[in-house]
Amino acid sequence: MKEDFFYNFKGFWNCNAKCHIRFLHEDKRPLIIICSECPDNTGTSICNAFEIIYEEILAKIKKDKLAKELDEFNHIYAERKSLVQATISYIIQSFKKTLKNQPSLFNKIPNTKDLIWCEHWPEEPDWKEEYWEVKHCDGKEPQWEQINLKDLSRRTGYKLADLDKSNVDFKN
Numbered sequence: 001m002k003e004d005f006f007y008n009f010k011g012f013w014n015c016n017a018k019c020h021i022r023f024l025h026e027d028k029r030p031l032i033i034i035c036s037e038c039p040d041n042t043g044t045s046i047c048n049a050f051e052i053i054y055e056e057i058l059a060k061i062k063k064d065k066l067a068k069e070l071d072e073f074n075h076i077y078a079e080r081k082s083l084v085q086a087t088i089s090y091i092i093q094s095f096k097k098t099l100k101n102q103p104s105l106f107n108k109i110p111n112t113k114d115l116i117w118c119e120h121w122p123e124e125p126d127w128k129e130e131y132w133e134v135k136h137c138d139g140k141e142p143q144w145e146q147i148n149l150k151d152l153s154r155r156t157g158y159k160l161a162d163l164d165k166s167n168v169d170f171k172n
Helices: 050-080 083-099 149-156
Strands: 002-010 016-024 032-037 116-121 130-135 143-146
Touching: 002 050, 016 050, 032 050, 116 149, 130 149
Parallel strands: 032 116
Antiparallel strands: 002 016, 016 032, 116 130, 130 143
C-alpha cells in the first residue's frame, strides 16, 4: 500500500504548518513513513516538529485502521439485527481469518515498533535534496542519520521508485 497526502499540523506557538506524508506498507515489510518539508511551509519545520507530527500520524494510522474494522462489524450488525448475534458472528469470522492466516483487527494495524520514519528535504535553489532516517525511542531524544534511498530500498525490499519523492508536486 502506498498513500500520499498533505498533512496540516499546529507547530510551535500554535502556528499553522504543513508537510507531505507518504505511507508505504506491505506484508512482511516494515511500515515506512516519509515526511517531506513543503517548500511553501511557513510554520514549524518537520525537523523541529518531529515529535508533534510523529505522534499525530501514528494516532491517525491506528484510528483509520480501527474505523475500517468497526465498519466491518457494523455491516455484520446490520445483517443480524442483534448485537449479541453480531458480536458472536464477528468473533467467529475473526477466528476463521486467524486460522486461515488472514489479517485480523490486531495485525491490520501496522506494527509501529518496526516503523522506519524518514524526513525528506526536497531540492531547492540553495539546497540539495536529502533524506534522513529518524530513530525514535520512547523517553530518548530522536536521532537523525542521513540515508541513501538505494540502501533503504535494499534493506526494506521496497522499490526505489516508491521511496523516491523527487517527483512529488508539493503545491496543493
